[in-house]
Amino acid sequence: MDEQRSGSKISRGAFVFGVTLAVWLLFTWPFAPIEWPMIIAGALVAILSGVLLGEMTTRHPGRGLNPVRYFWGACYIFVLAWWVAMANLDVAFRVLHPDVPINPGIVKVKTDLKSESAKTALANSITLTPGTMTVDLSDDGHLYVHWINVSSTDVEEATHQVVGRFEPILRRIFE
Amino acid sequence: MSELAGKAIIIVGTLFNLFGCIGLIRLPDVYNRLQGATKCVTLGTCSILLGVLISSGVSPTGMKALAAIIFIAITAPTAAHALSRGAYRAGVPLWEGSVVDKYEEEGQ
Amino acid sequence: MIYFALSLLTLSGFLCLYRIGSGPTPADRMVGIDILGILVVGFCALFAVFTGRGFYLNIALAWGLLSFIGTTALAKHLEGKKFDE
Known part of the structure; x- marks a missing residue:
């Protein structure tokens, strides 16, 4: 199945990063005072999951754009x-x-x-x-x-x- | 207004939950039970969460209800799929009134 | 109104418990557990409306996640495989 993949490792990781960060922002919704520590913590975990789980997700991350x-x-x-x-x-x-x-x-x-x-x-x-x-x-x-x-x-x-x-x-x- | 609409949707959702669970009792074999119960309980629970979303609007509670709707709608059919395949591999027979079983004929 | 909804859900939960208790095959019991897990998410959402406290929805989300993982693990066990296959 390898020849079907169109995205590189970095773009797949970026796809996971985007989805994870969006879900985190949905969970911590009220930004009335913007809480930077929350957002930064979420971004760090999203980067980690992008690096670790990029291999396992979609084969064509470019289609998400x-x-x-x-x-x-x-x-x-x-x-x-x-x-x-x-x-x-x-x-x-x-x-x-x-x-x-x-x-x-x-x-x-x-x-x-x-x-x-x-x-x-x-x-x-x-x-x-x-x-x-x-x-x-x-x-x-x-x-x-x-x-x-x-x-x-x-x-x-x-x-x-x-x-x-x-x-x-x-x-x-x-x- | 949105308060009333939310409550109406919640009542409809609980009714469908009840129908699903009656199906769990009345239908004859694992596959039929899983099928009826999964459909009805998924829609019922999503309706309850949608009622919460409508009655609370754009707020932390509403956003969490939205996340839960997406989550339930994705995971409930997946769990039903895994359970039905597991039941078939474990050798649970179909109901004797079943008309066709292509899965067995094709040798999987 | 909210008491009516809660009592309907409780009745559904007891029907699920009947199926878990009397299921002729293990698969029937697992179906009952799966459905009961989704019903509890609905319960938590109703409690969030009933008490006006949003944190019940956090419980609903976590319960839905754990129930899904538990059901897939049970299905794998039913199929006779290891969990990492």
């Missing part, structure tokens, strides 16, 4: 919120119905996403959307999905129904 990706990320939050609300009404219906109408099974779906962050986001989104939960991820781009109400066992049809909601927008964000 593109504002178009953040725009699609904001759109994605709304798409995801809609499907999460649908998923919860679906589960509430199935649970409160006297017969518990379920028809479960594990199906296989295919994804074209390449980067690992995109696959992670896709798997988490599938877990939060109506009736589906990711069980495992194979190396060649297939996901095994537990589906509470199986309507098709065919790979193509299941892919269209389960993955089709998120794949286009995730490709714009992560690839």
Whole structure:
């Protein structure tokens, strides 16, 4: 996988530094009197984590600087919120119905996403959307999905129904 | 106004938490339980935290609630994924009414 | 209002405890522990509103972190692997 990496070690470390410092500033929010010791302590720990953990994080840190990706990320939050609300009404219906109408099974779906962050986001989104939960991820781009109400066992049809909601927008964000 | 909206969202969130836990009792096997409970409890807890964020506005409490929302929304599905794969590898069978198991057929 | 929300959450917690106590397989019990961990985060947020003290949210964040790490460790154990794999 080494040839896929586009960022150098320093830029990956800088990416971790930025994310860590942002989270720290979110935690210590009120700057009404600016507390320099807090901010400096956070920056020191962020530098340390950038040096230590830069190896383990994203392979393409340069993509974090593109504002178009953040725009699609904001759109994605709304798409995801809609499907999460649908998923919860679906589960509430199935649970409160006297017969518990379920028809479960594990199906296989295919994804074209390449980067690992995109696959992670896709798997988490599938877990939060109506009736589906990711069980495992194979190396060649297939996901095994537990589906509470199986309507098709065919790979193509299941892919269209389960993955089709998120794949286009995730490709714009992560690839 | 924001006080009232926050309280309404908190009540909706607790209701979904309750539905998720009823699902934990009523659904038949590990995978279905994990699925229903994770979805409902994630949305329910995020709604409670969103209610706290709305009713307290831009303040230390609100910002911590925002951080907790992001955190729960990322970690809860990941934990469900890890648990379901662990349960499958440990040999927990699917419910007898299940229609298909591609995971076993493909030999993992 | 806040008492209604707290009692609903307490009821949910008892349902989780029932599943932890009676789960037919170890995996069922672990699911119950995972869900209970997320419920406690909601409890802490409600206490923050109830008492008007923000520090309960710090507890919520730390509890969420530890619960996640504990669940992944339990899942690894269930899978029969060492924790560093």
